[in-house]
Amino acid sequence: MAWASLPMYPWPQPLTEHYWQWLRQHLQQLGEPQLPASLSWPEDYLAHWREPGMLLSQSCGYPVSTLLQAQVQVLGAFHYQLPGCADWRYSSALLVRKSDAGSTLADFRGQRAVCNERHSQSGYHALRAEVAALAGVQPFFAQVRFSGSHRASAGMLAAGEADIAALDCVSHALLARQQPQLFEQLACIGHTRLQPGLPLITAASTPAATVARLRQAIRDSLRAADLQPFLQATAIGGFSPLDLADYAGIASSAEYWRGAGMAEW
Incomplete structure (x- = not known):
């Protein structure tokens, strides 16, 4: 069973659900079968991200580059038009x-x-x-x-x-x-x-064709007229396809300071 969620930011829930319904319909048009009818709102994020049926979610760069490496694929990251952001990076x-x-x-x-x-x-x-x-x-x-x-x-x-x-x-x-x-x-x-922004992810088992459709649907969503209220409320202005390698620096930095003795501070 496939699951989808967008749990990381305090987006207005009705607009976020509408965004998923738009993605769902567009993915169907692109030929993607068996899509979740609605978003999940998980309480245990790590357990959710590890589910083999995870079609789409949003995670944090640290767990993606460390705890979840073997269990997820990175689709990319949104661009946010806010102070402290630059293209797909944030601070x-x-x-x-x-x-x-x-x-x-x-x-x-x-x-x-x-x-x-x-x-x-x-x-x-x-x-x-x-x-x-x-x-x-x-x-x-x-x-x-x-x-x-x-x-x-x-x-x-x-x-x-x-x-x-x-x-x-x-x-x-x-x-x-x-x-x-x-x-x-x-x-x-x-x-x-600046570091890579919060990654949109899918399960490691998600087929390459589905990964391509997800990326296309997300790119296409940024031009959809009826999604403008969602995009304005979330300050999303773009999307860049990325992969796990783009987040490797986050794990390397954490490991460096841990190895230097700064495990807790």
């Missing part, structure tokens, strides 16, 4: 409370960081790489806590429970639209280095 926004708006990352030595979770490229590994450039393998933050989500990390910053967080710049922009009162309390003091 993380370094967020602090507004009272610290004039600071730099170096000023947060000895302060408290909050990350969404350890398998997150944008919330954990991107910040770790930036800190490593300042401190090597020496302790930098006095405390690193894990919130469970970018939204929760922002809430902890605003509540004074942490001093700095790295949020995927796309999540940052979309969440700020949804919760302006929360994000008005925060400031962005910079962005991490």
Whole structure:
């Protein structure tokens, strides 16, 4: 049984479901059989991404380049028309409370960081790489806590429970639209280095012909008149076909700092 999901960003669910229905109809026109009738909304992302029947999903660059290498194929990545993005690459926004708006990352030595979770490229590994450039393998933050989500990390910053967080710049922009009162309390003091954006993926067992149809349907969707509300709401402006090799640098960076002794910081 085939499954499809688009779970990673806080997109409006009705518009996201409409986007899938458009893709589904277009894939049928391209000759693709046995398509899921609607999107799945998984709670356990890793288990979902490992399902052999996964037709389409969106993941994070770190698990794709490490935990999921043998189980998925990368279709490509969207381009987002937002600060901190460039073509198919993205970065993380370094967020602090507004009272610290004039600071730099170096000023947060000895302060408290909050990350969404350890398998997150944008919330954990991107910040770790930036800190490593300042401190090597020496302790930098006095405390690193894990919130469970970018939204929760922002809430902890605003509540004074942490001093700095790295949020995927796309999540940052979309969440700020949804919760302006929360994000008005925060400031962005910079962005991490550009990395490949969140990959659209399919199961390793998906046939090459289906992979080609998926990529074509996604490209074609960007020109569909009735998908403009979805594309505007999500700030999607393009798509680049990519593969697992494009994400290898993420795994290499994480392994380098782990080998250097910076497994936890």
